[in-house]
Amino acid sequence: MTNIKKVSELAGVSTATVSRTLKSPELVTEHTREKVMKAVQQAGYRPNWLATSVKTGRSNSIVVLVPNLVNPFFMRIIEGIEQGAQEKGYSVLLGDTQGKASREHEYASMVLTNRADGLIQLDHSFPFSANDAALAEKVPMVSVCERIEGERRYPFIELDNYAAGRALTHHLISYGHSRFGIIAGQRTSQIHHDRLAGIKSVLKEEGIDFADNMLVGGSYRIETGIEGIQQLFDRDVPVPPTAVFCFNDDIAVGALYELKRRGLRVPQDVSITGFDNVKVSAYMDPPLTTVDQPAYEMGRRAVDVLAQLINRQPLQRTREILPFQLLERGSTGPVKI
Amino acid sequence: MTNIKKVSELAGVSTATVSRTLKSPELVTEHTREKVMKAVQQAGYRPNWLATSVKTGRSNSIVVLVPNLVNPFFMRIIEGIEQGAQEKGYSVLLGDTQGKASREHEYASMVLTNRADGLIQLDHSFPFSANDAALAEKVPMVSVCERIEGERRYPFIELDNYAAGRALTHHLISYGHSRFGIIAGQRTSQIHHDRLAGIKSVLKEEGIDFADNMLVGGSYRIETGIEGIQQLFDRDVPVPPTAVFCFNDDIAVGALYELKRRGLRVPQDVSITGFDNVKVSAYMDPPLTTVDQPAYEMGRRAVDVLAQLINRQPLQRTREILPFQLLERGSTGPVKI
């Protein structure tokens, strides 16, 4: 292990001077700087990051809790987080929670043991165990694309899900639809409620009924889309929906698959909408009408906010609602007469 | 900051005893253990992980270099890495390189500064800068699903790409195909050469010609699939291919999209194959014939090997070639007469 002491001996200076040369070169004569740099080069010296961190009390790492790595939407957010983190000098510790509380607790505790300086939560749960809740009081934490339930003290960055729900509904109504189904993802989350409320508000305004049993689903997976269609079209309801809201693109992919399998045409027989604007959604047959979320920007913004929290800087605002974009593509069309 | 000293005072013991109680409880009387644990509880003490790490010289972290986070195949590997790492007590630092050498250098250097104990490379390049190459000599590094070019000293875990290429070719030939196109991903990588060699070996055995200009593409993206089809079907070649090998599922998605857009039916007019068995590939219309890679297991295995390297344990073998599985689905069929 080549350490600072060896370099200092090699350069014929003190360890402090070596440290200074590397961290604040302007505090050092050009002459010594050259001497030191030469020794650094020669010894192949790299400062031990662990030691620096103990000393400064900062790990310069952040941990990201994500329920599912294989979801391209989350990964796009994490790309943004990574980019933002890198620019600010943070490393990203990946916390794949699989949606399990125990794993959330484990990863969240990293910030309690100085392994990370802050936490970004992509899921909607409060990630600390009951045991750690007290310790977690002052932990820098931000949630992005979701909102931590029952916790008003943590900032969040999310989409205007309510407005997006309204926009999707208006879009479908403009095509003449009046019988709707919904295949939802996680039903306990705040964004679920927002989207649902957005949809229902328009239906109410338009005097359209929505029966509770037309809301199915419960997770953001392709299989949920398949099962959702089965439930919506198999039951004894005399009139199946002519349009189905899917609460993410994966669900929509499953729904599209299952509708086709049943010989139903999209959008001639049934219109469907997705959510997130995942890359493949544009290349489906037909391409999915969906809501674009600025995932990458959300990730970057989350790092900005987290960094301010870590540095105890005041936040301008604690909640950021980002605009969405409705992408009208081929999976929606006029209602069948 | 509640540190070990506070706890020791609270428990009326020395700091050494607190440390022992937490790390090796068996070295301590039950009586003192209880005393200490109570104090730990009461103080809400969590050992500072940074300090522990400086002391032991181990960060218990590994860094994973991945060229693209949005590719579900890579993410499946990383799921496996995460799981394996967690079981072995390692944390995963995410290094999204975007395929850029500068970012690779930056992330790879983490293992030079004790920020990580080892490195898993998912891409095919030697990730250290020329400057760091000497220092990197003894760095624990493993590559998975690719092979680090020109470096024989690092172990790798990968698929039998040669055999997979052969299997795909046999499959298509059994359907009567004899005019092939290939849309490749990164052409410089070892796995590219292996797959290509596999395909060509069968063609040669069967006496089938393959013109060099039927190999197109250059990156693992949907757009590459689209452009690839354009190149293969637009050129002045009198006879376009009846079957196209796509070197991953994303490319196949693009190819499928573009073929349909041109009014060509899959598989009636053109057969296509993917690679990786990404989740959505099964739900395309038609579902993609593809090669399943045991991505999750590859990730787990990579951690096993890396851990052995970190602990300077001898490796049984330095190169692991895993079996693949050919999934025959709807995107391949008999050649059109």
Next chain:
DNA sequence: CTGTTAGCGCATTCAC
């Protein structure tokens, strides 16, 4: 501008 000194928080000798 540079060197000396004193820790950061913890783990590990070595005595007892």
Next chain:
DNA sequence: GTGAATGCGCTAACAG
């Protein structure tokens, strides 16, 4: 079985 002392590698205060 436990405590006192030492040091991991580095940075920050203070002198000079």
